Amino acid sequence: MSGSEPEFDAIVVGSGVTGGWAAKELTEKGLKVLMIERGRAIEHQTDYTTETVPPWEMPFHGFGDKALYERDYPIQSKVPSFDEWSQSHFVNDRENPYQTDPANPFKWTRAYQLGGRSLIWGRQCYRWSDIDFGANAADGHGVDWPIRYRDLAPWYDHVEEFIGVSGNQDHLEQLPDGRFQPPMAMNAVEKAFKAKIETAYPTRRLIIGRAAHLTEDKEGRMRCQYRGVCARGCSFGAYFSTQSSTLPAARATGRLTLLTDQVVESVTYDPKTKRVTGVRTIDTKTRATGAHTARIFFLCAGSVNSISVLLRSASESMPHGLANSSGALGLYFMDHALTGALMANPPGFSDHGYFGNRPNGILIPRYVNATEPDPDLLRGFAFQGAAVRRGWGRGKHRVGIGKEFKKDLRGPGDWMLFLGVYAECLPDARNRVTLDHKSLDPLGMPQTRIELTFRENERKLVARAARDAREMAALLKAEVLASKEEPGPPGSAIHEMGGARMGHDPATSVLNRFNQAHDVPNLFVTDGAAMASSAVQNPSLTYMALTARASDHAVAQLKAGRV
Numbered sequence: 076m077s078g079s080e081p082e083f084d085a086i087v088v089g090s091g092v093t094g095g096w097a098a099k100e101l102t103e104k105g106l107k108v109l110m111i112e113r114g115r116a117i118e119h120q121t122d123y124t125t126e127t128v129p130p131w132e133m134p135f136h137g138f139g140d141k142a143l144y145e146r147d148y149p150i151q152s153k154v155p156s157f158d159e160w161s162q163s164h165f166v167n168d169r170e171n172p173y174q175t176d177p178a179n180p181f182k183w184t185r186a187y188q189l190g191g192r193s194l195i196w197g198r199q200c201y202r203w204s205d206i207d208f209g210a211n212a213a214d215g216h217g218v219d220w221p222i223r224y225r226d227l228a229p230w231y232d233h234v235e236e237f238i239g240v241s242g243n244q245d246h247l248e249q250l251p252d253g254r255f256q257p258p259m260a261m262n263a264v265e266k267a268f269k270a271k272i273e274t275a276y277p278t279r280r281l282i283i284g285r286a287a288h289l290t291e292d293k294e295g296r297m298r299c300q301y302r303g304v305c306a307r308g309c310s311f312g313a314y315f316s317t318q319s320s321t322l323p324a325a326r327a328t329g330r331l332t333l334l335t336d337q338v339v340e341s342v343t344y345d346p347k348t349k350r351v352t353g354v355r356t357i358d359t360k361t362r363a364t365g366a367h368t369a370r371i372f373f374l375c376a377g378s379v380n381s382i383s384v385l386l387r388s389a390s391e392s393m394p395h396g397l398a399n400s401s402g403a404l405g406l407y408f409m410d411h412a413l414t415g416a417l418m419a420n421p422p423g424f425s426d427h428g429y430f431g432n433r434p435n436g437i438l439i440p441r442y443v444n445a446t447e448p449d450p451d452l453l454r455g456f457a458f459q460g461a462a463v464r465r466g467w468g469r470g471k472h473r474v475g476i477g478k479e480f481k482k483d484l485r486g487p488g489d490w491m492l493f494l495g496v497y498a499e500c501l502p503d504a505r506n507r508v509t510l511d512h513k514s515l516d517p518l519g520m521p522q523t524r525i526e527l528t529f530r531e532n533e534r535k536l537v538a539r540a541a542r543d544a545r546e547m548a549a550l551l552k553a554e555v556l557a558s559k560e561e562p563g564p565p566g567s568a569i570h571e572m573g574g575a576r577m578g579h580d581p582a583t584s585v586l587n588r589f590n591q592a593h594d595v596p597n598l599f600v601t602d603g604a605a606m607a608s609s610a611v612q613n614p615s616l617t618y619m620a621l622t623a624r625a626s627d628h629a630v631a632q633l634k635a636g637r638v
Contacts, residue, residue: 079368081352081353081369081370082109082367082368082369083107083108083109083332083367083368083369083370084101084106084107084369084370084371084633085101085106085107085108085109085369085370085371085372085373085629086108086109086110086111086353086354086367086369086371086372087101087108087109087110087372087373087375088339088354088372088373088374088375088376088381088384089111089112089191089374089375089376089377089380089381089602090110090112090189090191090317090322090333091191091192091317091375091377091602092191092192092193092315092317092618092619093373093375093601093602093618093621094110094112094191094373094375094376094602095190095193095317095321095322095325096234096321096601096619096622096626097110097373097375097601097625098110098321098322098325098331099321099322099324100622100623100626101373101626101629101630102324102325102328102331103324103328104626104630105330105630106330106633107332108331108332109332109333109334109369110325110331110332110333110334111334111337111339111354112188112189112191112335112336112337113187113336113338113339113359113376113380114186114187114189114191114336114359115187115188115335115336116189116333116335116336117188117189117190117194117308117318118318119310119312119318119319119322119323120308120310122308123307123309123310124163125159125160125163125307126160126304126307126308126310133159133160134159135159137158137159137160138158138159139158139162140159144162146169147167147168147169147170148162148165148167148168150168150182150183150184151165151166151168151184151185153182154184154195154569156195156197156305156306157306158306160304160307161195161306164186164194164195164306164307164308165184165185165186165195166185166186166187170517171185171187171516172514172516172522173522173524173525174514174522174524174525175526176526176528179526179527179528179564179565180564181410181525181526181527181564181565181566182564182566182567183379183566183571184566184569185377189317189318189322189333190316190318190322191317192377193315193317193318194306194317195306196569196615197569198287198288198305198314198315198434199284199287199435199438199459199613199615200235200238200240200242200253200285200286200287200613200615200616201250201285201438201612201616202224202227202228202231202250202251202252202253202612202616202617203224203227203610203612203617204224204248204249204250204251205223205224206248206249206445207610207612208222208224210454210608210610211502211607211608214453214454216453216501216502216503216608217407217502217576217607218502218576218578218579218580218583218607219578219579219607220577220578220607220608221577221578221579221584221587221588222577222588224251226588227617227621227624228251230621230623230624231251231253231254231616231620232253232254234616234620235254235255235616236254237320237324238287238315238320238619239256239287239288239289239293239296240253240254240255240256240286240287241255241256241257241258241259241285241286241288241289241290241435242255242256242258242283242285243255243258243282243283243285245282245440247280247282247440248445249440249441249442249445249446250440250441250612255285256289256290256291256293257290257291258283258285259283259284259286259288259433259435260283260433261283261437262427262428262462263424263427263429264421264424264427264462264551265281265283265437265461265462267424267551268281268421268437268462268492268550269281269282269437271547271550272439272547272550275547275550276547278442278446278447279442279446279447280439280442281437281438281439282437282438282439282440283437283438284435284437284459285438286314287315287616288313288314288435289312289313289314295323296311296312296319296320297311297312298313299311299313299314300313301430301431301432301433301434302431302432303431303434304432305434314434334356336358336359336360337356337357337358337359337365338356338357338518338520339354339355339356339376339384340354340355340356340357340364340387340520341354341384342354342355342372342374342384342388342598343355343366343388344388344390344392344393344397344595346390346391349594349595349596350595350596350638351372351397351595351597351598352368353366353367353368353369354366354367354372357518357519357520371597371598371599371629371633371638372597372598372599373599373600373601373622373625373626373629374598374599374600374601374604375601375602375622376602377571377603378408378508378571378572378574378602378603378604378606379508379571379604380523381575381600381602381604382404382405382408382508382523382574382575382604383508383510383523385397385399385404385575385600386399386404386405386508386509386510387510387520387521393594397592397595397598398575398585398592398594398595398598399585399594400582400593400594401581401582401583401584401585401593403576403583403584403585404574404575404585405507405508405509405574406504406507406573406574407502407503407504407506407507407573407574407576407607408506408525408526408527408571408572408573408574409500409502409527409571409573409606409608409609410500410565410566410567410569410570410571410572410609411500411568411609411611412456412497412498412499412500412529412533412537412563412568413495413496413497413498413562413563413567414495414496414537414541414559414560414562414563414567415493415494415495415557415558415559415563416458416494416495416496416537416543416544416558416559417460417492417493417541417548417555417557418491418493418555418557418558419491419492419551419554419555419556420489420490420491420492420553420554420556421490421492421551421552421553422551422553422554423552424490425490427490428464428487429464433461436460436461437459437460437461437462438457438458438459439457439458439459439494440457441455441456441457441611442455443455443456443536443539449539452532452535452536452539453499453501453532454498454499454501454532454536454611455498455499455536456496456497456498456499456536456537456539456540457496457497457611457612458494458495458497458540458544459497460495461492461493462490462491462493463491463493464487464488464490464491465487465488465489465491466488467485469484469488469489470484492548492551492553494544494548496541496544497568497570497612497613498533498536498537498540498562498611499536499608499610500529500533500609501530501532501608502573502576502607502608502609503530505528506526506527506528506573507526508523508524508525508574509523509524509526510523510524511523511524525566527565529562533562534561534562537559537562538561541558541559541560544558545558570603570609570613572603572604572606572609572614573603573604573606573607573609574604575600576604576605576606576607577590577605577606577607578607581593581594585600586599586600589624589625589628589629590605590621590624590625591625591628591629591632596638599625599629601618601621601625601626602622603618605618605621
């Protein structure tokens with residue numbers, strides 16, 4: 076295979092937020108690209124089959140088949156955006172097994188389809204700052220990031236300008252501003268909460284979320300309609316997804332070939348040239364095997380799956396996994412420690428309402444060890460939440476029947492204030508992704524095993540956050556209905572990161588400052604696996620910026636004959 080001309084200039088594995096970006100950037104720079112997706116094809120608009128179906132036309136009126144969910148979707152069905160309309164955008168857990176610790180299971184959310192999780196993601200977009208990129212070096216946990224904010228700032232600009240991010244210029248050191256469309260509006264309770272917090276705590280801010288939702292029409296995409304049905308797919312193209320944005324751009328070049336229903340079983344490596352030469356694939360429908368060759372390779376399959384591909388690509392030359400001379404592959408795996416810090420009922424706002432279903436919330440950016448030092452804690456946390464009025468569904472929890480009961484449910488209910496906490500997870504070698512060669516999946520590949528435990532610092536951060544949330548809610552004289560001081564199950568945040576971390580030293584990291592494998596110069600990993608720490612911000616915007624930056628570097632290296 077290495078003796079013939081490669082079929083493609085580049086192969087991109089995965090079609091989610093990073094795979095779509097790699098395909099767009101590489102094709103626009105003149106490369107002939109093959110993008111491989113393990114799931115089915117979903118075309119924008121035409122394949123969003125449940126997008127406008129009313130509940131009375133759904134078999135279970137939108138609530139879904141509970142018996143089916145318990146049998147086939149026990150993990151996916153717990154995701155807030157999972158329902159009868161969106162269930163086809165999530166994997167069948169029974170048909171896609173993996174291994175984890177039964178006493179401390181990792182809840183792995185997956186979306187195997189064209190576009191991946193870009194169809195169901197939360198769409199919150201926040202830049203990291205030098206507080207985040209410098210954290211490992213500052214406290215000694217994990218390896219130093221080989222980049223700083225200045226390295227990524229122009230690529231954040233590049234990504235935001237293309238995908239469309241609504242937000243406000245907030246002038247916060249720990250949360251750099253970006254290139255935003257006009258922000259979405261806060262409602263009356265959120266505005267009151269903001270005023271109370273910022274008066275009582277000058278070191279804290281409450282801002283509107285920064286979301287990949289258009290508030291102005293943009294290049295064939297329409298602004299958000301506030302329907303609140305995003306996970307079904309959006310024919311307006313109002314939120315960023317592969318289908319609405321990067322895939323059309325890549326296709327427009329005429330240089331993209333797309334394969335769906337193809338799992339990349341492994342990557343082939345030539346020890347003589349010390350280069351990757353191709354990928355081996357398995358057709359998920361026919362089980363037929365295949366192979367494709369290229370000059371450069373981008374792994375964008377999602378943190379866990381990219382790690383798994385590298386581990387499955389072990390060879391005589393690299394017996395512990397491809398690009399793993401450091402022994403760090405699969406280690407230092409992370410996810411944000413997430414829990415419901417507050418659910419409260421603020422009084423005095425019954426004469427206020429709002430229009431539509433805003434697909435965005437509020438954010439209280441990190442203040443612990445940013446604007447408020449706490450020597451008892453490492454790193455920090457952020458709150459995300461919203462204030463909403465209960466709808467007719469509140470009747471499920473009340474006793475009643477008849478005309479008056481139904482009449483009461485037609486109007487808006489009580490206001491509810493929600494705050495979830497996202498606490499930073501420290502890099503720890505005990506948190507890891509490995510392969511279980513004794514347990515095979517339906518395609519005959521070893522099952523992936525995921526182990527992640529939130530330890531003392533994560534638990535202390537979450538407990539502090541819950542206490543702070545209750546104190547801040549008291550400013551509104553809100554009745555606290557629930558407040559949790561323990562992290563939820565690992566995986567709940569759906570922000571899995573690490574396992575093929577970037578770093579300066581090939582002896583302790585897998586990738587260099589351009590997401591390029593230290594051991595294999597024509598191999599790039601640009602999804603969450605590349606992360607050296609987790610910060611507290613939603614990470615997808617950073618993944619996209621890293622992918623655009625790595626693509627630019629890869630093309631320059633290819634043209635210079637260095638890869």
